[in-house]
Amino acid sequence: MTTPVAAAHRGGAEESAHDFDAFYAAKFDVLRGQIYAYLGDRAEAQDLVQEAFCRAYSKWKKICRYDDPYGFVRRVAWNLATSRLRRQRTSMNFLRRQREEHADGPSPDRVALVAALAKIPAQLRKAVVLHYLGHMSVVEIAAQEDVAEGTVKSWLSRGRAALAGHLQD
CATH class of the missing domain: 1.10.10.10 (Winged helix-like DNA-binding domain superfamily/Winged helix DNA-binding domain)
Structure with missing residues (x-):
């Protein structure tokens, strides 16, 4: 037999998940468009925005109470994108400093x-x-x-x- 408290808790969890689904559906494309314009790589933008939403989902009970939950997700996505560009720049700088060595083919x-x-x-x-x-x-x-x-x-x-x-x- 389900107690009223358990039923209310289960309803709250379902409602919270429904709220996240609606939030995701409303904001994903907008944020992906921003990150895509910033990075120039649609697949990478989609991955980073997806990661930002995954991080928000794992803390959704807390984040949904923020004044601007979208601000949190947007900040995470932009931080991820900036980190990605920084890693790419570091990698490219490293590769530019490498001397190209030509090796003979196999005998x-x-x-x-x-x-x-x-x-x-x-x-x-x-x-x-x-x-x-x-x-x-x-x-x-x-x-x-x-x-x-x-x-x-x-x-x-x-x-x-x-x-x-x-x-x-």
Whole structure:
């Protein structure tokens, strides 16, 4: 049986959620338009305004009593947008200071090796790569893969044989 107090509380929660829904519907597009004009990125503006409304929703019982709840959401959205621009500016400044280094493409031997490795079974490929490219010992590979050293030696032997067949082509 529902007590009058519980019914009033439940009605208050439903009413509060309804008030937020109406508030959201009335203000979202207006605020998104402002933030979009500020940022120049509609998707980013939508995300930031959505975040501002999410923050307001989590505190809605308190915020709905403010003289201007929209002012709170607007301030949060603008702060988020300003922070976003600041992070972008910092990132761009960092990137401008970086020296561009040009690296040569892979050698034909490297391309052939990668293609041959792709053709052998995954476990053999892993053992070969860890041993020859990762410079790990048989003992280290055995410990990492939780197998006996003999198993690793077998994988390496079979891996080398499989690679030899593909590299002769």
